[in-house]
Amino acid sequence: MAAITKTTGIDQAARRSHRTRANLIALPILAVIGLVWVYPFLWTISAAFKTQAGMFTSGASLLPDQLNFDNFVRAWVNAGFSGYFFNTVLYSVVSTLIELVKAALCGYVLARYEFPGRTLLYRMIVGTLFIPVASIIVPQFVLIENLGLLNTRAGVILAMSGGAGALYVLLFVGFFSSVPSDLFEAAKLDGAGFLKTFGLILPLAKPVIAVVVIFQFISSWNEFNIPLVFTLGQPDLQNLAVGMLSFQGEHATDWTGFAAGMTISFLPMLAIFLFFQNYFTRGLAGATKG
Amino acid sequence: MTTTAPAPRRERVTDRDRSPAERAPERADHSRERVRGFDRVWLVVFLAPFLLLYLGFTLWPLAATIYYSFFDWSGIGPIDNFVGADNYGSILVDPLFWLSVVNTLIFALLTTVIKLPISLLAAIVLTRKWLRGKRFFRTLFFAPLIIPVAMAGLVFTYLLNPSNGALNAILRDLGLVDQGFDVFANRWSALLVLVLVSVWQIFGQYMIYWIAALQNVPEEVYEAAAIDGAGEWKKLTRITLPMIRPVAVIIALLGIVNAMHVFGLVVTLTAGGPGTSTYVVSYFIYQNAFGSVPFAYGYASAAALLFSVIAFVLVSAQGVAVRRAQRLRKEYGV
Numbered sequence: 001m002a003a004i005t006k007t008t009g010i011d012q013a014a015r016r017s018h019r020t021r022a023n024l025i026a027l028p029i030l031a032v033i034g035l036v037w038v039y040p041f042l043w044t045i046s047a048a049f050k051t052q053a054g055m056f057t058s059g060a061s062l063l064p065d066q067l068n069f070d071n072f073v074r075a076w077v078n079a080g081f082s083g084y085f086f087n088t089v090l091y092s093v094v095s096t097l098i099e100l101v102k103a104a105l106c107g108y109v110l111a112r113y114e115f116p117g118r119t120l121l122y123r124m125i126v127g128t129l130f131i132p133v134a135s136i137i138v139p140q141f142v143l144i145e146n147l148g149l150l151n152t153r154a155g156v157i158l159a160m161s162g163g164a165g166a167l168y169v170l171l172f173v174g175f176f177s178s179v180p181s182d183l184f185e186a187a188k189l190d191g192a193g194f195l196k197t198f199g200l201i202l203p204l205a206k207p208v209i210a211v212v213v214i215f216q217f218i219s220s221w222n223e224f225n226i227p228l229v230f231t232l233g234q235p236d237l238q239n240l241a242v243g244m245l246s247f248q249g250e251h252a253t254d255w256t257g258f259a260a261g262m263t264i265s266f267l268p269m270l271a272i273f274l275f276f277q278n279y280f281t282r283g284l285a286g287a288t289k290g
Numbered sequence: 291m292t293t294t295a296p297a298p299r300r301e302r303v304t305d306r307d308r309s310p311a312e313r314a315p316e317r318a319d320h321s322r323e324r325v326r327g328f329d330r331v332w333l334v335v336f337l338a339p340f341l342l343l344y345l346g347f348t349l350w351p352l353a354a355t356i357y358y359s360f361f362d363w364s365g366i367g368p369i370d371n372f373v374g375a376d377n378y379g380s381i382l383v384d385p386l387f388w389l390s391v392v393n394t395l396i397f398a399l400l401t402t403v404i405k406l407p408i409s410l411l412a413a414i415v416l417t418r419k420w421l422r423g424k425r426f427f428r429t430l431f432f433a434p435l436i437i438p439v440a441m442a443g444l445v446f447t448y449l450l451n452p453s454n455g456a457l458n459a460i461l462r463d464l465g466l467v468d469q470g471f472d473v474f475a476n477r478w479s480a481l482l483v484l485v486l487v488s489v490w491q492i493f494g495q496y497m498i499y500w501i502a503a504l505q506n507v508p509e510e511v512y513e514a515a516a517i518d519g520a521g522e523w524k525k526l527t528r529i530t531l532p533m534i535r536p537v538a539v540i541i542a543l544l545g546i547v548n549a550m551h552v553f554g555l556v557v558t559l560t561a562g563g564p565g566t567s568t569y570v571v572s573y574f575i576y577q578n579a580f581g582s583v584p585f586a587y588g589y590a591s592a593a594a595l596l597f598s599v600i601a602f603v604l605v606s607a608q609g610v611a612v613r614r615a616q617r618l619r620k621e622y623g624v
Binding site for chain 1: 324336344352358442454550571575576579587597
């Protein structure tokens with residue numbers, strides 16, 4: 001018994017030193033690649049503190065010539081970033097909610113119930129995964145125009161949450177299909193109706209919900225095509241991604257203001273991702289299992 | 291964690307060559323119920339939000355694209371100038387359209403070929419149990435995804451600009467060049483920049499896909515292999531890669547299709563230039579539909595439709611090729 005314990009002890013020690021060595025090789029390599037990877041971020045943050053003159057002479061340097069906060073003030077107040085920021089948050093939150101609700105409800109029904117046209121609907125959803133956004137944006141534009149929603153926030157939100165929800169529906173279908181039917185039987189025995197049963201099962205879908213929320217939030221936060229086209233006549237309804245473009249056009253030389261605006265816009269997303277990261281990877285693993 | 295098997299999705303992938311471990315969790319759903327009585331109302335209520343938006347913003351636009359493509363229509367006034375197949379005729383001989391198609395396909399192919407393997411490699415490294423700081427490095431590589439593509443484009447136009455951008459500053463400091471060079475002055479270098487920036491930007495998403503796929507390989511299989519004396523390389527080539535193959539097909543498909551939609555990056559990074567040499571299809575459509583008066587909605591719609599057909603044929607051809615390759619491998623036992 002003692003002998004066995006001893007061997008395992010040596011084994012473990014050997015393995016531990018092996019791991020340390022592997023880490024000693026891997027970590028520096030990862031650190032170098034990682035630094036190159038986030039260099040554009042660091043450069044942007046640093047540029048947000050630079051003066052115009054300092055920016056043009058600093059080249060690749062990451063050290064600002066001085067720490068001034070003028071750029072942030074200029075971006076936020078004068079260049080309308082506060083407005084873009086508000087629009088972006090609004091568009092992202094509302095379109096994420098809409099996507100989530102419609103995908104969860106539709107996925108639940110598709111997974112649990114047999115009804116006429118079910119297979120057809122399912123196939124059509126799969127088919128739309130492959131439709132390029134650009135190919136249908138003209139009629140979407142016409143539709144929003146006819147609804148009288150062109151150049152309104154509601155129009156942008158509708159267009160953003162009307163399109164590519166197919167992947168999310170499929171994730172929910174996959175999840176709800178895998179819930180053991182015993183659970184539904186049990187709910188039925190307890191006298192739960194359609195809605196009550198859904199209410200009981202939905203909380204189990206947390207991993208899928210997490211994935212849908214994060215994916216949709218990121219993609220609507222970054223959305224460029226739709227806000228660009230649907231706010232052509234009303235620039236103050238633009239989100240950060242599009243507003244940034246006009247900012248560059250109108251203030252062609254104000255790179256430091258631009259860098260400050262960008263820093264303002266990516267810090268919240270970074271915070272959100274850091275906060276939810278674990279949940280996210282685990283959620284995705286759960287959602288795509290199989 | 292609850293096991294979830296997207297059963298219908300699996301059907302698109304070959305069914306035969308999966309290990310028992312992989313086959314186990316699938317299909318708890320043999321009992322899909324018929325809806326009775328009042329529940330039918332609930333069914334309709336549940337489907338309504340999706341159906342409404344889907345009909346309005348996907349199906350109807352698809353049909354309308356086809357319809358518009360037969361008209362010479364500027365978006366103003368009634369659609370009454372029926373021109374039959376004229377739009378298609380002009381597009382087929384429009385060199386800019388074909389340049390856009392070629393550029394889009396080159397872009398899609400190159401980004402996919404680069405981003406899939408290196409994101410898989412990163413995922414494999416970043417799921418090693420012994421590695422320290424996994425969370426930190428994952429966040430690092432995921433980070434570019436959180437800045438809008440358009441902003442990434444603008445930052446890189448600055449970093450790459452010939453007079454005082456970072457790239458040229460570094461090259462000058464290293465003594466590699468003595469005059470700044472402009473990567474955006476040439477079609478091929480501009481395309482390459484588009485590809486690389488796009489890979490940089492989207493990398494994290496594919497890394498996360500791969501990590502999810504890797505985490506679904508049951509630990510017991512590795513333990514069994516370790517007992518049989520399999521080394522890391524053997525585990526990778528004999529267990530990991532074959533077991534994630536069904537997911538890999540889907541990831542590759544998504545990768546190609548998403549790359550074909552490239553738009554924002556082109557707008558901000560090259561604006562289709564130099565000249566029109568880095569036009570992609572989305573940009574071509576945008577320019578025709580909204581870029582300059584008079585708008586050519588009919589023409590843009592025809593272009594959109596034609597490209598959708600091309601994309602669909604290529605993507606399904608790829609699916610067929612993958613399936614055939616797998617069948618051949620089976621037959622010859624390789």
